[in-house]
Amino acid sequence: MNIADQTFPAADSANEDRAQAIRDQLRDAIVDRRLAPGTKLSEGEVGTLFDVSRTVARAALQMLSFEGLVRTERNRGAFVANPSPEEARQVFASRRLIEPGIAIAAAGRMTPAHVAAFKTQLEEEGRFIAERGPSARRSEIKASGDFHLLLASVAGNVILQRFMEELVARSSLVIALYGRSGVSSCGHSEHMQILEALENGSSERASALMLRHIDHIEADLDLRVRGGPALRQALEL
Amino acid sequence: MNIADQTFPAADSANEDRAQAIRDQLRDAIVDRRLAPGTKLSEGEVGTLFDVSRTVARAALQMLSFEGLVRTERNRGAFVANPSPEEARQVFASRRLIEPGIAIAAAGRMTPAHVAAFKTQLEEEGRFIAERGPSARRSEIKASGDFHLLLASVAGNVILQRFMEELVARSSLVIALYGRSGVSSCGHSEHMQILEALENGSSERASALMLRHIDHIEADLDLRVRGGPALRQALEL
DNA sequence: TCAGAAAAGATTGCATACGATTTCTACCGG
DNA sequence: CCGGTAGAAATCGTATGCAATCTTTTCTGA
Numbered sequence: 001m002n003i004a005d006q007t008f009p010a011a012d013s014a015n016e017d018r019a020q021a022i023r024d025q026l027r028d029a030i031v032d033r034r035l036a037p038g039t040k041l042s043e044g045e046v047g048t049l050f051d052v053s054r055t056v057a058r059a060a061l062q063m064l065s066f067e068g069l070v071r072t073e074r075n076r077g078a079f080v081a082n083p084s085p086e087e088a089r090q091v092f093a094s095r096r097l098i099e100p101g102i103a104i105a106a107a108g109r110m111t112p113a114h115v116a117a118f119k120t121q122l123e124e125e126g127r128f129i130a131e132r133g134p135s136a137r138r139s140e141i142k143a144s145g146d147f148h149l150l151l152a153s154v155a156g157n158v159i160l161q162r163f164m165e166e167l168v169a170r171s172s173l174v175i176a177l178y179g180r181s182g183v184s185s186c187g188h189s190e191h192m193q194i195l196e197a198l199e200n201g202s203s204e205r206a207s208a209l210m211l212r213h214i215d216h217i218e219a220d221l222d223l224r225v226r227g228g229p230a231l232r233q234a235l236e237l
Numbered sequence: 238m239n240i241a242d243q244t245f246p247a248a249d250s251a252n253e254d255r256a257q258a259i260r261d262q263l264r265d266a267i268v269d270r271r272l273a274p275g276t277k278l279s280e281g282e283v284g285t286l287f288d289v290s291r292t293v294a295r296a297a298l299q300m301l302s303f304e305g306l307v308r309t310e311r312n313r314g315a316f317v318a319n320p321s322p323e324e325a326r327q328v329f330a331s332r333r334l335i336e337p338g339i340a341i342a343a344a345g346r347m348t349p350a351h352v353a354a355f356k357t358q359l360e361e362e363g364r365f366i367a368e369r370g371p372s373a374r375r376s377e378i379k380a381s382g383d384f385h386l387l388l389a390s391v392a393g394n395v396i397l398q399r400f401m402e403e404l405v406a407r408s409s410l411v412i413a414l415y416g417r418s419g420v421s422s423c424g425h426s427e428h429m430q431i432l433e434a435l436e437n438g439s440s441e442r443a444s445a446l447m448l449r450h451i452d453h454i455e456a457d458l459d460l461r462v463r464g465g466p467a468l469r470q471a472l473e474l
Numbered sequence: 475t476c477a478g479a480a481a482a483g484a485t486t487g488c489a490t491a492c493g494a495t496t497t498c499t500a501c502c503g504g
Numbered sequence: 505c506c507g508g509t510a511g512a513a514a515t516c517g518t519a520t521g522c523a524a525t526c527t528t529t530t531c532t533g534a
Contacts, residue, residue, distance in 0.1 A: 054516090055488055
């Protein structure tokens with residue numbers, strides 16, 4: 001096999017489902033805000049971009065629409081989701097319900113290996129915060145979400161893990177749309193506090209910290225409707 | 238297998254997505270246990286059964302696989318999911334985490350109309366319990382799940398509602414596989430207790446009752462591995 | 475008789491084709 | 505100058521065809 005034709009770092013998923021690989025790349029792009037909310041994702045365009053037929057592109061878009069990252073309208077196509085303020089509130093309400101429980105579960109399952117993984121993650125997170133520029137900013141957003149995903153994986157419930165994947169991804173969209181400041185700098189210290197509680201096995205404390213953390217993230221949003229929902233709808237594309 | 242033998246009403250799902258309609262019918266069949274866990278669902282068979290092409294059938298199966306009701310293996314096809322005991326535990330762990338919170342949210346939003354809907358639902362549930370025969374039994378299982386789905390819809394968070402739809406459906410599968418007795422008769426009275434708490438707006442009580450209710454359902458399961466997981470795996474088809 | 479290999483059959487993965495629907499554009503009458 | 509309409513272009517929904525893969529059956533040799 002030729003090495004040159006593996007142009008992308010997606011080499012590990014070469015053998016796997018191509019639709020899944022495309023979904024992952026698109027999801028990353030959405031979460032990273034390289035694709036703005038409302039952007040049209042036509043089947044043909046995605047297909048040619050990834051060099052597959054519309055069949056495969058369509059499957060990838062369907063997956064993303066299940067995750068709520070993409071909204072599809074019949075006979076019109078797929079668009080990067082444009083969550084309403086109400087939707088945003090529901091995303092965070094769901095996280096408030098689920099994540100404290102995940103923190104408790106994770107606290108009871110922490111191993112030294114997990115701690116090391118968290119340390120690595122938080123270091124990286126810190127690095128991106130220190131850096132400047134839009135690219136570092138994107139990486140920072142992603143890293144911040146990865147902390148929560150790592151926690152979910154430690155909790156050891158694959159169903160909840162998948163729910164969290166969806167919620168974290170949608171949160172990125174919401175923050176992109178309604179975020180006010182860089183919440184991340186204060187988020188970083190909260191992540192470190194949570195890790196500390198997890199290390200000590202103080203599940204209650206970890207849970208409480210997590211709840212407050214989510215509250216802080218949501219508090220940084222400006223969920224007032226700007227110019228009325230009708231206007232927003234009209235301008236969404 | 239005769240799933241699609243219900244003469245198509247085609248009323249509500251006529252101009253909607255056909256794949257979605259097929260998914261709904263298949264899901265009902267799985268939840269009702271008309272399709273046993275492990276049953277193969279070949280694209281061609283589903284397609285001819287519903288009189289659509291494999292393309293559409295495939296889309297429906299993909300949706301179900303996202304919901305965890307169907308497991309797809311590359312180049313082998315789709316099968317009705319056969320959840321492992323571990324998976325079963327995770328389903329109920331997820332419900333224990335989410336449903337008490339849903340009960341609290343619903344308690345704060347109950348209207349007379351909601352109460353009436355619950356009353357109707359519980360009546361129906363009781364009717365099926367009184368009846369005998371496998372058909373009534375199936376309806377009973379479905380009705381029992383509908384109580385939880387109704388609650389989720391009252392809570393008013395569409396994200397959590399979707400999560401609950403998935404969890405309730407998967408619970409049916411789990412109960413089909415590992416259920417011991419008819420849990421439903423005692424479940425019915427617990428449902429009524431929960432409704433009572435909801436009517437009074439005692440959210441804490443509703444939440445606590447819900448938690449106990451889930452515990453009871455899970456306690457009725459026999460999650461010991463029967464004959465080792467290897468054997469089960471081997472015989473799953 | 476049975477293990478192993480080869481061929482036949484079935485099923486999936488993917489690409490492509492075609493009709494249907496929507497969106498864009500140019501033209502016309504007011 | 506503008507709103508409305510007919511035609512063109514683009515896009516989607518779905519069916520179908522072919523190659524790749526998996527499964528089953530059949531055949532061969534010990």
